[in-house]
Amino acid sequence: MNPVARMVMLNLRTVAPYRNQGLAAFVVMALLFVNRPVVLVPTLVLLFTTTIAAYPFNVGDKASLQTLYATLPLARRAVLFGHYAWALACYLGTVITGTVVALLLAWLQSVPFGGRTIATVLSLSWGMFAVNVAVQFPLFIRYGYTRINLLSTVLPLAFVATLVIRLHLSLASVHSWLPWTWPVGAALIVASAAASGALDRRRRQPTTTAGVNRLSRQVSA
């Protein structure tokens, strides 16, 4: 198993003890969506995905997992990429599940839910997921989950709102810009991973040598 895959597995193990709470939250959310249009099911799943993807940061803050990562035979790069790979795995897992459930419900309710609708929902969900991860993860890595949690929830929404306004995106023209969510989302995630690496290096840098020099002068004096 390569180091990034090992890190993904570690994230899975990190969130595993909380699966029952997660399922309970999922059931509550599902009940809220009863009798709502089937098309909203993948949206529900997306909400869930972003929470699971970020959960290792939440648990990591409480359990000092940064120290664990630093003692394991695991390169820092693998830790960072592992978080992104974990998020993508969460997205794939939940989006497939959500789509299958939506298809099933549509079939049971005899509601039309086919190719074009699925493509639209998946493209939108990917775009939202990518923005969320791209904005949140560097902040979590630089500042920690607890310190930045509220801001990291608001920023992706602000980012999307800004995009919609600045680029004049509207539902009427959705099919012209929707295909772009895939490459743009992927590019955002790649850029975010690079930013995370840079921020992480900065976080791990020692305080400037000025501190050592000043203290040495004080001792000499």
Place this chain on the structure above:
Amino acid sequence: MSDVAFALRGVNAAVTRDFALRDVSFELPSGYVMGLIGANGAGKTTAIRCLLGMRAVNGGEIELLGHPVPGPVALRQEVGVVLDHTYLVGDWRLAQVERALRPFYERWDGDRYRGLLDEFGLDMRAKVKDLSRGMAIKLMIAVALSHHARLMVFDEPTSGLDPVARDELVGIIGDFLLDARHSVLFSTHITTDLDRVGDYLTLIHGGRVVRTGTKDDILDAYRIVRAGPDDLNHLVGIELIGVRRTPTVTQALVRTDEADLLAADVLVEPPTLEEIAVHIGAPAGRRKETV
């Protein structure tokens, strides 16, 4: 390959605006135990974090098991780390701890892990967050010993442990050292822990190494002097370290070669490790007096 388990040479590391490691140098030959002694905030944990590559340094060289630090990630296969706090998911059961960590270690020994937990009286079904401090430290030791590390690094493992648990820990270190290639770095402010197992000592204070060497050399290097309240006031060329004055007695640590200059009525005795640590770690205001 170097026969040095680890070495720090002239290491500088700024931690905050007010604290830094400054020109820190000490080393341990393979097969021995080094005690890193200092008061809280002396720089022990920072030195350990630098040694393990967990903190970048501003200058100096660090060598760990024959490799420069930062070195290859695989080097961490050889190092077991026990810090003064657990760094595992609180809701993991001890069986899950093994499942989570095993994939990272080439030489993970599941039988040894389960055997150690059994020996330490730890239940595989227990959750990490439910363990007492002593049990949590034992868990971390079990993890560190289960991947056949060559160097064990303990950072304040005994603070908060009862005497029985501390004695057990010393026994565990003794067992670990039965293999001549194994080495231990043990930071503590409880010096009695090192009376039995410490071969080398490094005294650290205010981010600087005050003295490093074998335990016997360090014990020989200092003397405790006790005299009347004013008897140590008129001496020349003698540095009194960590002077403690009461209405009836003045006590200080001095270098052994300077102790010969003291008058005959001054009581001069070999110090214990604790006395050395207490006087060297005394607050700056009364740490040194040259009279």
